Amino acid sequence: MKKKYIIKDARKHLVEQIDSAEGIEGIVMQDNLAKNTKGLSAVIPKDNDGYCTVYKMDCDDGLGLMTVYQVYPGIQLIYNDFEATGCKWEDTLGQNALEINHCREGREGSRLLSGSCLYLGEGDMSIHTMDNCASEMAFPLKHYRGISIVINLELVAEYPPQTLAESGIDILEFKEKFCAGGQCFIMRAKDEIEHIFSELYSVPDCLQKPYFKLKVQELLLFLYMVDVTKERQREMYTSPQVEIVKEIHKKLVSDLQERPTIEELSKEYLINTATLKATFKGIYGQPIGTYMKEYRMKQAAVLLRQTKSTIAEVANQVGYENQSKFSTAFRDILKVTPAEYRKQNMSE
Structure with missing residues (x-):
């Protein structure tokens, strides 16, 4: 089992850590996050002092790892790497535990106890109390990489970091500032957030402990200065809206030769067209037309690599009757023509 690791590539990290977990017998809970938590298929201690532990998460359709670092008493920094559409667990974390999430790649969705759903895109940050979110995460693009910082407010108030x-600063005031009335605070991607989090994704092992301490304190000082009244909040969506749009997404990607219009989808699923467009973009990060164009081209790329179908046949399979329009769309997305793409991948 590897003792040191720099998280640079999510897919490589998932495979290497899961391979190293084989043969582990029993589950040893070594930090506050995992205490009384269900939804873990393996726990992998990476050192002897409990500073770092890797959790292999139970995902129905993919892989998920949470690498937890105990930075301060009551403060954990967690790297999240998922190649799945979602993850569920059970925990007993309460209302005085605050979670800060930063999305680096992909998209991440959470459902609040109110029934509202929120989604983070690349660069976004959210803050909520742990008891306000259902114990599940959704990853609409089947890929998510990000950082969570979990703060036990009472413990940190008793043993605060030096800065x-x-x-x-009274850390207990953060709850009222960002989560008053059970709300969730969301900050859109901006330079200040990028400055704090970007360097955390490529920290050498020898610098992890001091660097994590430095960045956590920097984050807390930054949050103290944030004026929540001036921040434009991310939109939230109701659970019924989200479920309908997920069904529409399933329909769209299940048969690429069909091209239903937004109006047709709106009538079939009894959802307002404006709500459909806004909710789809909120969940998947792009307008329906843009998303489906990219999805079709990615599927076409798979067919060009893995089958001997002609370019015209591939075009038809992903919903294009006109080969010329297909080639133009393919080049728009992948920056090469279908013929060039196939030739490059055959040579590789």
Whole structure:
């Protein structure tokens, strides 16, 4: 089992860590996050002092890892790497545990106890109390990479990091500031967030402990200065809206030769066209037309690599009767023509 690891590539990380987990007997809970938690198929201690533990998560249709670092008493930094559409678990974390999430790649969705659903895109950050979200995460693009920072407010108030103590900041006030009335605070991608989080995705092992401490304190000082009244919040969607749009997405990708219009989908699924367009973009990050064009081209690329179908046949399979229009669309997305793409992949 590897003792050191730099998280640079999500897919490589998933495979290497899961391979190293084979043969582990029993589950050893070594940090507050995992205590009384169900939904884990393996726990992999990476050191002897409990500083870092890797959790292999139960995902129905893919792989998921959470690499947890105990940065301060009551503060954990977690790398999330998922190649799945979702993950569920059971825990007993309460209302005085605050979770800060940053989305690096893909998209991540959460359902609040109110029934509202929120989605983070690349660069976005959210803050909520742990008891306000259902114990599940959704990854609409079947890929998610990000960082979570979990703060036990009472423990941190009792044993604050040095910078927090010197500044006189009351960490307990963060709950009322960002999560008053059970709300979830969402900050759109901006330079300040990128500055804090970007460097955390490529930290050498020898610098992890001091660097994590530095960045966590920097984040807390930044959040103290945030004026929540001036931040434009991400939209939220109701659970029924989300479920309808997921069904529409399933219909769209299940038969690429069909091209239903938004109006037709709206009538079939009894959803307002404006709501359909807004909710689809909120979940999947792009307008329906843009998303489906990219999806078709990605599927076409698979067919060009893995089958001997002609370019005209591939075009038809992904919903294009006109080969010329297909070639133009393919080049728009993959920056090469279908013929060039096939030739390059055959030579490789």
